[in-house]
Amino acid sequence: MSNKFIIALDQGTTSSRAILFDHQGKIHSVAQKEFAQHYPKAGWVEHDADEIWSSQVSVASEAIARAQLTTKDIDSIGITNQRETTVLWNRKTGKPIHNAIVWQDRRTAEFCQNLVSNGHEETFTAKTGLRLDPYFSGTKITWILDNVKGARELAEAGDLAFGTVDSWLIWNLTGGDLHITDPTNASRTLLFNIHTGEWDQELLDILNIPASVLPVVKESSEIYGTTSGNNLGSQIPIAGIAGDQQAALFGQMCIEPGMIKSTYGTGCFMLINTGDQAITTKNNLLTTVAWKINGKTTYALEGSVFIGGAVVQWLRDELGIIKSSADIEAKAAAVKDSGDVYLVPAFAGLGAPHWDPYARGLIVGITRGTSANHICRAALESICFQVDDVLYAMKSDSEMAIPQMRVDGGATVNNLLMQLQTDILGIPVVRPQVQETTALGAAYLAGLATGFWKDIDEIQSQWAVDREFKPEMSEEDANKKRQRWLKALNRAKQWADD
Ligand SMILES: Nc1ncnc2c1ncn2[C@@H]1O[C@H](COP(=O)(O)OP(=O)(O)O)[C@@H](O)[C@H]1O
């Protein structure tokens, strides 16, 4: 048994985190740093790519120092990251030519609409498993090429590199030696054919993106190279890469077809393992690569809900009816139900399975007796109903029996939320002991490549339940509530004028 550690670099939307895991898959030390969000215009969201890198490398050093270890104690690095966020940098200087355009950014909505009107959606969906939505990287790359002075010339000369955040971190960790990504991240770009496992020239042509900007696509678990010594010390193997939601699926050990997890962070992301089948959705989900290991690609269906835990932040920061996120549990528990109040948190439109960029938030059913407690409970229920809508679509698409759902993410500490969730879904909701499943998944991918862990069986035995929540509400009551939710949802749809 190794007495070394694996460090997972978990580069998220609002913070960079580094976590050291020991051979039992237990957390040994953590360091985290938030970084700035930039909103240059309504609907635009950017990050400073240099700050992404500097915050990530500083938390990595901090996590190692906190544990009083040196880089010699590190077996390898696993990378996991916010997906779709797009960085373009000059290969010669290593400098980004623009801020990173974040997955939440809607600036290419009209461009996407035009592509749909020109009949391109079917081509993109058939090849990539995605939709023509600004969420994904492809149209963000085109925007930078068309709007940043000199960008296209640099690209034509072969001097411009594109990467999702994993590529950007690895480029920096290796001092510019490696320009790579993995299929889970590539599958979120609109440029990657998930069936052939290659970048697709037809899609690149439609989006007018030169292939010279693209990284090499490696597997999710292999030794890609080593750190260059500039920052984290030299010669640490970099051995795992996965987008954060796929990493969480792996960290939750959802390794058999039909196994499903939902992550409750800012948004909620549900993925179901569909094995070697890339299922075509009939219910507005996404088909994506779960991971590629030892030459074998595993696929997943995904439903992305844009506002999950963020509704709790909204109650705290904008309405001020709770002081901390944790306060919502006691307030929501102080009433026996939501008093027939429904809150639809369509603050950024609606993601899966509704995909309505024009939907906006609403609270409906308010009476003279409605209190802040009812609103808090309705907010928690809104997370559950959105997840339920996605599960409904997944059951129908996958035609798989789904006996239970594994959960993780910051909001799953809320026991009431978990109980409401199991009541509405009608299946057990299982919370594992290690809830940092995203980072754990990246660590597992790295440790499998280096031999730190022998095989998946060894890892699987480490997954352990913290608590299982079981439905207590009758099916009839759950159905009644679901109908009320759908009525509220319909009122929120197509609200914005532009
Ligand atoms: N006790 C709680 N009840 C409900 N939501 C919570 C609670 N604690 C944290 N959250 C929510 O969880 C989210 C943070 O989870 P995290 O997994 O760190 O998100 P991310 O990785 O997207 O930044 C926040 O949106 C926060 O409002």
Ligand SMILES: O=P(O)(O)OC[C@H](O)CO
């Ligand atoms: O950084 P997170 O946890 O909000 O995850 C973002 C997702 O990867 C976006 O697709």
